[in-house]
Amino acid sequence: MSETAGGAAAAMIEYADASAEVRAVYDDIMATRKTDWINNFWKILAHDPPTLRRIWANIKEVMGPGALDPLTKELVYVAVSVTNGCRYCIASHGAAARAKGMTPAQYAELLAIVGLANETNRLAVAHDVPVDERFR
Amino acid sequence: MSETAGGAAAAMIEYADASAEVRAVYDDIMATRKTDWINNFWKILAHDPPTLRRIWANIKEVMGPGALDPLTKELVYVAVSVTNGCRYCIASHGAAARAKGMTPAQYAELLAIVGLANETNRLAVAHDVPVDERFR
Amino acid sequence: MSETAGGAAAAMIEYADASAEVRAVYDDIMATRKTDWINNFWKILAHDPPTLRRIWANIKEVMGPGALDPLTKELVYVAVSVTNGCRYCIASHGAAARAKGMTPAQYAELLAIVGLANETNRLAVAHDVPVDERFR
Amino acid sequence: MSETAGGAAAAMIEYADASAEVRAVYDDIMATRKTDWINNFWKILAHDPPTLRRIWANIKEVMGPGALDPLTKELVYVAVSVTNGCRYCIASHGAAARAKGMTPAQYAELLAIVGLANETNRLAVAHDVPVDERFR
Amino acid sequence: MSETAGGAAAAMIEYADASAEVRAVYDDIMATRKTDWINNFWKILAHDPPTLRRIWANIKEVMGPGALDPLTKELVYVAVSVTNGCRYCIASHGAAARAKGMTPAQYAELLAIVGLANETNRLAVAHDVPVDERFR
Amino acid sequence: MSETAGGAAAAMIEYADASAEVRAVYDDIMATRKTDWINNFWKILAHDPPTLRRIWANIKEVMGPGALDPLTKELVYVAVSVTNGCRYCIASHGAAARAKGMTPAQYAELLAIVGLANETNRLAVAHDVPVDERFR
Numbered sequence: 001m002s003e004t005a006g007g008a009a010a011a012m013i014e015y016a017d018a019s020a021e022v023r024a025v026y027d028d029i030m031a032t033r034k035t036d037w038i039n040n041f042w043k044i045l046a047h048d049p050p051t052l053r054r055i056w057a058n059i060k061e062v063m064g065p066g067a068l069d070p071l072t073k074e075l076v077y078v079a080v081s082v083t084n085g086c087r088y089c090i091a092s093h094g095a096a097a098r099a100k101g102m103t104p105a106q107y108a109e110l111l112a113i114v115g116l117a118n119e120t121n122r123l124a125v126a127h128d129v130p131v132d133e134r135f136r
Numbered sequence: 137m138s139e140t141a142g143g144a145a146a147a148m149i150e151y152a153d154a155s156a157e158v159r160a161v162y163d164d165i166m167a168t169r170k171t172d173w174i175n176n177f178w179k180i181l182a183h184d185p186p187t188l189r190r191i192w193a194n195i196k197e198v199m200g201p202g203a204l205d206p207l208t209k210e211l212v213y214v215a216v217s218v219t220n221g222c223r224y225c226i227a228s229h230g231a232a233a234r235a236k237g238m239t240p241a242q243y244a245e246l247l248a249i250v251g252l253a254n255e256t257n258r259l260a261v262a263h264d265v266p267v268d269e270r271f272r
Numbered sequence: 273m274s275e276t277a278g279g280a281a282a283a284m285i286e287y288a289d290a291s292a293e294v295r296a297v298y299d300d301i302m303a304t305r306k307t308d309w310i311n312n313f314w315k316i317l318a319h320d321p322p323t324l325r326r327i328w329a330n331i332k333e334v335m336g337p338g339a340l341d342p343l344t345k346e347l348v349y350v351a352v353s354v355t356n357g358c359r360y361c362i363a364s365h366g367a368a369a370r371a372k373g374m375t376p377a378q379y380a381e382l383l384a385i386v387g388l389a390n391e392t393n394r395l396a397v398a399h400d401v402p403v404d405e406r407f408r
Numbered sequence: 409m410s411e412t413a414g415g416a417a418a419a420m421i422e423y424a425d426a427s428a429e430v431r432a433v434y435d436d437i438m439a440t441r442k443t444d445w446i447n448n449f450w451k452i453l454a455h456d457p458p459t460l461r462r463i464w465a466n467i468k469e470v471m472g473p474g475a476l477d478p479l480t481k482e483l484v485y486v487a488v489s490v491t492n493g494c495r496y497c498i499a500s501h502g503a504a505a506r507a508k509g510m511t512p513a514q515y516a517e518l519l520a521i522v523g524l525a526n527e528t529n530r531l532a533v534a535h536d537v538p539v540d541e542r543f544r
Numbered sequence: 545m546s547e548t549a550g551g552a553a554a555a556m557i558e559y560a561d562a563s564a565e566v567r568a569v570y571d572d573i574m575a576t577r578k579t580d581w582i583n584n585f586w587k588i589l590a591h592d593p594p595t596l597r598r599i600w601a602n603i604k605e606v607m608g609p610g611a612l613d614p615l616t617k618e619l620v621y622v623a624v625s626v627t628n629g630c631r632y633c634i635a636s637h638g639a640a641a642r643a644k645g646m647t648p649a650q651y652a653e654l655l656a657i658v659g660l661a662n663e664t665n666r667l668a669v670a671h672d673v674p675v676d677e678r679f680r
Numbered sequence: 681m682s683e684t685a686g687g688a689a690a691a692m693i694e695y696a697d698a699s700a701e702v703r704a705v706y707d708d709i710m711a712t713r714k715t716d717w718i719n720n721f722w723k724i725l726a727h728d729p730p731t732l733r734r735i736w737a738n739i740k741e742v743m744g745p746g747a748l749d750p751l752t753k754e755l756v757y758v759a760v761s762v763t764n765g766c767r768y769c770i771a772s773h774g775a776a777a778r779a780k781g782m783t784p785a786q787y788a789e790l791l792a793i794v795g796l797a798n799e800t801n802r803l804a805v806a807h808d809v810p811v812d813e814r815f816r
Contacts, residue, residue: 010263039271041256044263048788054605055256055795061598062248067241072208073249079215080253082398085493085765088260089253090398091271105203108456111398112198113209115463117216117225119391120177120191124224126354126362126383127146127180135175135227184380190469191387197462218806221357221629226806244592247806251599255799262762262770262791282535311543313528316535320652326741327528327659333734334520339513344480345521351487352525357629360532361525363543377475384470385481389488389497392449392463396496399418399452407447407499490670493765498670516728519670523735527663534626534634534655554807583815585800588807599800606792611785616752617793623759624797632804633797635815649747656742657753661760661769664721664735668768671690671724679719679771 012043022046025056032060039092071100075110082114148179158182161192168196175228207236215250284315294318297328304332311364343372347382354386420451430454433464440468447500479508487522556587566590569600576604583636615644623658692723702726705736712740719772751780755790762794 015026015038025046026038045052063073074097081089094107102110151162151174161182162174181188199209210233217225230243238246287298287310297318298310317324335345346369353361366379374382423434423446433454434446453460471481482505489497502515510518559570559582569590570582589596607617618641625633638651646654695706695718705726706718725732743753754777761769774787782790 037270039268040265041260041263044265045259047784048792050605051259051788051792054602054792055259058252058598058602059256061594062245062252066245067239068211068245068249072211073245075204075208075212076215076246076249077253079212080219080250081257082394083216083219084254084257085394085397086257086260087397087400088265088267089257090400091267092260093253095271103203104455108459109198109202109204109209110212111395112456112459112462113204113212114216114398115391115394116194116198117213117229118220118394119387120195121217121220121222121225122354122357122387122390123181123187123191123383124177124222125357125359126386127177128359128362129176129180129224131224131227132175134173135231183376184384186469187380187384190384190466194462194466197458218802221802221805223805223808226808240591244595247803248592248595248598250806251799251802254802255795258762258765258795258798259791261765261767262794264767264770309542311540312537313532313535316537317531319648320656322741323531323652323656326656326738327531330524330734330738331528333730334517334524338517339511340483340517340521344483345517347476347480348483348487348518348521349525351484352491352522353529355488355491356526356529358529358532360537360539361529363539365525367543375475381470381474381476381481382484385476385484386488388466388470389485389501390492392467393489393492393494393497395453395459395463396449396494396500399449401448401452401496403496403499404447406445407503490666493666493669495669495672498672512727516731519667520728520731520734522670523663523666526666527659530626530629530659530662531655533629533631534658536631536634581814583812584809585804585807588809589803595803599803602796603800606789606796610789611783612755612789612793616755617789619748619752619756620759620790620793621797623756624763624794625801627760627763628798628801630801630804632809632811633801635811637797639815647747653742653746653748653753654756657748657756658760660738660742661757661773662764664739665761665764665766665769667725667731667735668721668766671721673720673724673768675768675771676719678717679775 010044010047012040013046014043018046019049021049022052025049025052028060029056032064041088041092071097071102074100075102075106078110079114079117082111083118146180146183148176149182150179154182155185157185158188161185161188164196165192168200177224177228207233207238210236211238211242211246214246215253218247218250219254282316282319284312285318286315290318291321293321294324297321297324300332301328304336313360313364343369343374346372347374347378350382351386351389354383355390418452418455420448421454422451426454427457429457430460433457433460436468437464440472449496449500479505479510482508483510483514483518486518487525490519490522491526554588554591556584557590558587562590563593565593566596569593569596572604573600576608585632585636615641615646618644619646619650619654622654623661626655626658627662690724690727692720693726694723698726699729701729702732705729705732708740709736712744721768721772751777751782754780755782755786758790759794759797762791763798 013022015023018026026042029038029042030036042052045055074093077093078090078097081093149158151159154162162178165174165178166172178188178192181191210229213229214226214233217229285294287295290298298314301310301314302308314324317327346365349365350362350369353365421430423431426434434450437446437450438444450460450464453463482501485501486498486505489501557566559567562570570586573582573586574580586596586600589599618637621637622634622641625637693702695703698706706722709718709722710716722732722736725735754773757773758770758777761773
């Protein structure tokens with residue numbers, strides 16, 4: 001298993017090459033998502049099994065069934081990823097949203113909101129607008 | 137009407153003191169939102185009527201009826217505002233989300249997703265994860 | 273002279289209480305800016321004289337006479353500060369811009385551009401727009 | 409006309425393939441900018457005509473003649489884009505600035521200011537510097 | 545126990561008022577940190593016990609004994625918090641770093657590095673510097 | 681010597697093609713770092729000799745011997761660069777950290793802290809957590 005440190009290009013760890021510890025996480029990802037493949041994010045995190053396990057446990061809990069429906073959760077994930085400029089995350093959570101039914105029209109609206117929020121966030125900060133009593 | 141430039145504290149422009157141009161926007165905000173008051177963001181933007189008019193027109197179009205439901209739109213707005221650290225925007229769009237039915241459980245989940253996305257965004261960027269073919 | 277570490281509230285170091293090393297920087301700030309007072313940013317950096325000296329030397333060089341006029345330089349400084357949400361920097365460089373002639377109309381336009389750039393930045397990133405040949 | 413959602417690679421919509429609605433915007437962009445071509449940003453936004461129309465209307469109003477000269481406006485746009493790390497926007501607005509007369513010396517100064525502002529923004533925030541009375 | 549949603553001001557949940565589930569986390573925080581009090585971050589997260597439990601479990605694992613010494617870990621935490629402008633996080637992790645031995649001179653150097661990295665990050669992005677072969 | 685402005689692709693300035701002014705900086709970089717090559721960041725900044733000289737002087741002072749050990753300084757630099765998404769800076773300072781002894785286990789922990797800090801920063805901001813008296 002190759003090692004990585006400090007931006008050195010890391011090879012993906014495929015299932016066939018993975019340790020039992022890593023395979024257990026891969027198996028849970030595939031079972032939870034009802035899919036038969038693992039995306040690159042996990043194959044790179046697999047160089048650090050404790051982080052692989054920990055981040056997956058967080059994703060499984062936070063993105064699992066709850067008060068918000070699964071599509072809304074992915075839309076929120078994309079909104080943050082666009083704001084931060086994470087190309088991989090936009091692609092992966094955009095794909096997840098499509099798989100959960102996001103239409104092109106919904107995606108267009110999502111991006112419009114994200115763009116506009118980034119604009120008005122700056123206007124509110126620039127003017128140091130005091131929070132209205134009614135919002136507290 | 138007071139003027140503002142470069143961080144100088146700006147007074148809010150109340151309806152009673154507003155020009156006809158500003159009142160027309162205030163009227164449209166209240167009619168569109170079916171409410172009888174104007175929040176501080178607009179009262180400060182009112183020092184610059186073209187921006188007041190333009191930003192309101194954008195908000196009205198982007199946040200109006202469309203492919204995403206009104207609550208989802210507000211959740212996305214909050215997600216961006218939290219990521220950018222805009223205190224005013226978190227409060228105002230959080231209040232708008234509550235008015236549209238957001239429950240405390242939904243808000244808790246929203247923040248959990250926003251936090252986690254900010255975490256995994258950095259891991260994906262740090263590792264420069266290549267986008268999977270299946271996501272394209 | 274009080275010490276500071278890790279977010280502990282730091283007292284301002286006034287001229288009367290400053291060491292000769294710090295006074296030399298304060299004197300140069302006042303002479304360069306043709307003013308008779310020192311703003312809080314420097315009075316707090318003064319707890320760390322090497323940083324005080326270094327940052328002032330950078331500001332003096334970068335913001336001094338050059339290819340861009342002094343007002344344009346302050347406008348750019350404000351644009352970055354609004355984007356990053358630095359309240360102190362918006363206020364201080366906004367004041368500097370006003371002192372160099374910025375009108376309320378110019379400030380309004382500046383903020384409009386900053387807001388809009390923050391919006392279109394996200395749209396360009398979200399769509400991963402390839403750079404046009406003509407721009408290279 | 410191809411569709412796009414969630415990070416899926418989108419084809420550019422060329423003038424020859426565009427709907428009448430999209431062509432009308434393209435025509436206005438070329439007429440306003442006194443040019444005969446359309447850059448990729450618009451060709452991708454064209455998948456969502458309402459956003460294409462809306463964003464162009466904003467750009468036309470905000471970047472048009474006003475209190476700030478056209479070159480200063482582009483410099484501010486580049487400053488925000490560098491701060492946010494938007495590669496496309498740096499390239500496109502950098503090209504626009506060059507077309508409006510920006511010299512290499514001015515660009516070098518612009519980047520120096522943007523870099524330094526990003527540095528001092530963090531120092532001001534880290535020290536939680538209180539805003540001077542004189543700046544209010 | 546009070547509820548919170550969307551920016552509404554939340555009361556802190558003190559130990560005396562906490563549920564058994566929340567007390568169990570508070571107890572583990574105090575035992576792990578060998579302290580007898582709970583800071584505000586946890587008292588507010590306590591409105592959402594699953595998030596309280598989850599975030600504490602992550603902090604306990606990531607900030608616990610490992611390959612990096614405890615002080616270095618806090619310095620890194622402060623560096624991120626300053627970059628993001630999180631006032632609370634700068635104060636809390638700054639205090640944690642002081643408790644672990646950070647001197648004022650070390651804190652001054654930390655902030656100098658954070659500021660400078662924020663500057664050179666923008667220069668590298670603005671120039672789209674290609675990664676050297678030797679760094680791969 | 682080629683010129684650059686506004687995102688136009690810049691050629692690297694190699695030692696053989698450099699002016700005496702630029703060579704003096706290159707010589708100091710190599711002597712200080714006890715190395716025989718110059719990385720791309722400096723070769724591009726060399727188009728603007730005053731910035732090359734100024735930024736190097738800052739790096740030399742801030743990253744030189746001091747209260748924090750050299751490896752810790754690089755870890756902090758990487759933490760900021762990951763948070764800002766600067767691919768070049770992650771690679772170059774990651775390589776510098778490896779050269780100073782960073783192990784893969786330390787790098788994994790560093791990234792885990794950076795990710796988690798980005799998460800909790802947003803939770804603290806979203807809840808507008810008041811700073812504890814004990815942290816002041």
